[in-house]
Amino acid sequence: EAATGIPAEKTTAQSEEFTRVVLEVPVRARYPLPPLPEPYAGGIGHSMKHPSGMPALAERLHKLYPHLMSANTHNGNGSNGNGAAEANGVAAIPPSFMHDLKAQDYDQLQTPSFLFMDTTAADLFDRAAKLALRVSTPEMQVINGYSIKTNPDERLIKLALDSGFYAEAISLLEVQKALQVGFKPEQVILNGPGKWWPAGLLPKEPIHAVFCDSIADLNRVTAAAATGELQSKVFGVRLRTPHITSRFGIPLNTPEEFRALIDSVGLLPRDSTFGVHFHMASSNIGVRQWWHLYQSMLRWCSSIEKLTGRQIEVLDIGGGWFPDDWHEGREDDFTKAVKHAKATLPHVRQIISEPGKALAQPSMALAMRVLEIQEISDETTEAVVDGSIAELPMYFFYPHRILRRNTATGELQPLKRGKTRLMGRLCMEHDEVASNVELPEGTQPGDVLIFCDAGGYDRSMSYVFGRG
Known part of the structure; x- marks a missing residue:
């Protein structure tokens, strides 16, 4: 009315209820950081991993261009951050991560347990110090x-x-x-x-x-x-x-x-x-x-x-x-x-x-063991682990790169996208430490799963629960 001077036409209410319709328009560049987490544990919906943060758009693109949904158009050099996935949907794991994780004695490891990655941590602090000096x-x-x-x-x-x-x-x-x-x-x-x-x-x-x-x-x-x-x-x-x-x-x-x-x-x-x-x-x-x-x-x-x-x-x-x-x-x-x-x-x-979080977060990982694996259907699997949200309280805020250690060979295999839910040991409905992942073929109870990127607030905010 203010712009045109024409009074608005009076309408008669047809109902006391209304439906809100939201149109998703992808316009914001470089959003969001960090990568979006999965839907809340137990929630229903398409993964929110698409950079737009729009689940409806992500679902449509996933159906139209499935080969693009797992591809990485950014840096695939395996940096000490949360390196994006490679074209096969497997997260990039930096060489320093692999070096530090292979040095652990998993046979004697009591799980769940945090793993300090000394080579990775030393490199991160050194790079930050040199950057400050250069600028x-x-x-x-x-x-x-x-x-x-x-x-x-x-x-x-x-x-x-x-x-x-x-x-x-x-x-x-x-x-x-x-x-x-x-x-x-x-x-x-x-x-x-x-x-x-x-x-x-x-x-x-x-x-x-x-x-x-x-x-x-x-x-x-x-x-x-x-x-x-x-x-x-x-x-x-x-x-x-x-x-x-x-x-x-x-x-x-x-x-x-x-x-x-x-x-x-x-x-x-x-x-x-x-x-x-x-x-x-x-x-x-x-x-x-x-x-x-x-x-x-x-x-x-x-x-x-x-x-x-x-x-x-x-x-x-x-x-x-x-x-x-x-x-x-x-x-x-x-x-x-x-x-x-x-x-x-x-x-x-x-x-x-x-730069505290940028240095601490990649410096530790959390090891946990598979307790039980159950196939719900031909495509869907649920696994119970001895870790929980008590040790991984930031599980919902950003995705953690996960590796499985082959007990027989000692090989570390990154988990890729799939339809498996990893449920924690606690009797809490929201104790789900990962979803929409795929366990490597041959995974058995007793195998170790390693959650990277757990050295920041996951470590400092972890708490004792369900241990008697």
Whole structure:
């Protein structure tokens, strides 16, 4: 009506019910990351592996072009991420994975059990350290921080230390873990809303940086700094990503909230370096959207500089990177990011990057044994394993590459697409660790299945359940 000036024609309601019709139009490039998971355990529907994320479109294309549905048009080089499938529908397994997995003693292995892949992990940390060095400039140091919460395994923390990383902690227990492994207080970054827990474990020496997660947290930090309880080279704030739902950081959505932030920054110690931290997982919002967010946050930082009179000298950028997004073809993007930061914030001297998930996730696998195999029909099979969602809590959030170890030969065979469900040992309806896979011919109870890509939150969020 507003556009044409013609009043809308009045209609008579024919019913109190309606049907919502949704038309799927594939328009978004580079979506989604990470690869989409299977439908929820026990759900009915076509696999959502198609890059559009549209099950109806995927089902139609699967019927029209079955040979394309298992092909990989991306990098098939077996990178240490979640390498896509080859033309036969089998996921690409990096050589370092095979090397590390073949070195395990499966005959003596108690399952389910996590397997640390030392060669793979060392290579990942080395590559991240070298990338940070390459994109650094004489005026701007780029350095990595290992987020301990991603996986607090001492071997990974030690790799981070040896690779020149900082230790990023969200609690004082994590700070103490970093110090026990060998980090010095000046190599520790403290952030998150629960950074003061538990009381009494704060280092006496200055840490590298502390970032305030809220105005209340900022007031507590400034009070602790005034009494000498907390010493830090960098005092800063974490910004909540505007217009993207998050519970973390100081919000920016309204003028009142922004004013509160500006006023509070003035309370931070003037004799310290000022920094800003923001974090939003690119694996949640997509890589392209993450780079748009990065540019937006730089502009917010510029406004904060102008209104507070404080020069931002440190940027701590959390990415929540999926492995392939970090390791493959991103150096140009990171180089541009450093240039944009320098152009927008000329006083920045250090950028701290957090590639934790991209490094930890490929560094471990989970081994479990087949307990029972039952053929439901000529095409459909169900198998019960001794692993479960207690050991693999992220099973639904992204697909895990799976291998079967042939007990007789020791050969490791990647599982391809099929109509088998792998059900966990727990008496829980949703305890299904994989679906739409195919067990290699000859698989028997007692054979070991190896779930790769389990070294991130699968490991750190695993829990004890059903063990008596």
